[in-house]
Amino acid sequence: MTDQVLQKRVRLFIFEHFLEHAAPPVAEQVMNEFSLSRSAATDILRDLEAARHIALVKGTARILMAFPFSAIATPFRVTAHIRSYFANCAWDAIAFHAMLGGIDVRVDSFCHHCAQPIRVELRDGDTTHVDPPESLVYLALRPTEWWGDIITTCSNTMVFFASPEHRDASDLCTLEDQAASLTPDQIHTLSGPIYAGKFTLGYARPTKEELFAHFAAMGLTGQYWTL
Numbered sequence: 608m609t610d611q612v613l614q615k616r617v618r619l620f621i622f623e624h625f626l627e628h629a630a631p632p633v634a635e636q637v638m639n640e641f642s643l644s645r646s647a648a649t650d651i652l653r654d655l656e657a658a659r660h661i662a663l664v665k666g667t668a669r670i671l672m673a674f675p676f677s678a679i680a681t682p683f684r685v686t687a688h689i690r691s692y693f694a695n696c697a698w699d700a701i702a703f704h705a706m707l708g709g710i711d712v713r714v715d716s717f718c719h720h721c722a723q724p725i726r727v728e729l730r731d732g733d734t735t736h737v738d739p740p741e742s743l744v745y746l747a748l749r750p751t752e753w754w755g756d757i758i759t760t761c762s763n764t765m766v767f768f769a770s771p772e773h774r775d776a777s778d779l780c781t782l783e784d785q786a787a788s789l790t791p792d793q794i795h796t797l798s799g800p801i802y803a804g805k806f807t808l809g810y811a812r813p814t815k816e817e818l819f820a821h822f823a824a825m826g827l828t829g830q831y832w833t834l
Contacts, residue, residue: 615808617641617651618660621673622805629692631670631678659812662757671758675699675706675802681762686713696765697744701791702798704729706805719745719766720773727791734791741770744794746787747779750834784830796825 620640624632632640637648649668655661662672671678675685675694683694685703687710694700697716704712714727728736747764754760768774774788789797800813800821813821815834822832 613641614651614654614658615810617648618655618810619806619808621655621661621670622676625673625676625692626688626806629676629690631673631676633670634668659754659757672761675702682717682766684715686715687711695761697767698746698765698794698798699761701727701729701744701794702802704732704795705798706802708803716767718742718769718773719779720768720777723769723773725767725769729791729795732795734795737791739769743768743771743774743788743790745774745779746789747781747785749785749831787827787831793825797821797827 617637620637621632624630624636634645634648634652637643637652638645641648643651652661652663652668652670656663660673661670662674663669664671669678672695675698677683677693677695677699679693681693681695683697683700685692685694685700687703687707692703694703694714700714700716703714704710709730709732712729714725714729716725716727717723718725723739725742726736726738727734727742745766745768747766748760752760764779766779768777768788771788774780780786800817804810819832819834822828
């Protein structure tokens with residue numbers, strides 16, 4: 608087995624484990640599953656982190672994120688496959704629907720400003736219920752800044768607001784060309800190229816050029832969407 612194939616198999620193992628158990632495998636499980644030494648397993652996990660498939664707890668080989676899954680409790684709970692999961696951010700929560708091929712998904716979260724409960728339901732590629740109706744997803748950092756510290760980005764800057772008024776009243780609100788406000792439907796469409804296919808061995812993240820073309824096809828242009 609080549610190193611590249613092994614890395615792909617480990618990535619898929621992580622995602623399948625998260626889907627079944629709502630928790631990541633530990634490094635020892637990766638070692639046992641693939642007959643690896645600790646150093647070899649750790650190297651693969653770090654390679655997967657560098658390739659932006661997962662995020663590790665700093666200084667460890669423990670998986671914190673396998674986008675969109677979170678290993679810890681967050682304000683973004685997702686129900687699918689009669690199981691509940693935690694997502695890393697508002698975007699990741701909605702992206703479960705794209706990742707899981709359009710099965711029914713329910714997102715339960717909160718307004719970042721006032722903590723009002725927010726619910727989004729998706730089926731067959733569309734949002735079927737949004738409560739409150741004006742709820743939006745706010746991206747407070749530009750795409751060029753997301754991966755500088757993806758843990759901080761997901762944890763603090765990709766959130767739900769119950770309305771534009773609550774967004775504007777929040778300390779998180781920033782200059783218009785430095786942030787984006789999208790509907791749940793827009794976020795689902797945005798998620799397609801990044802999250803679909805994650806449960807296939809050959810999954811690969813889209814290139815910068817592919818993402819830019821996807822943004823443009825959605826009408827997402829201007830300074831904010833420059834990669």
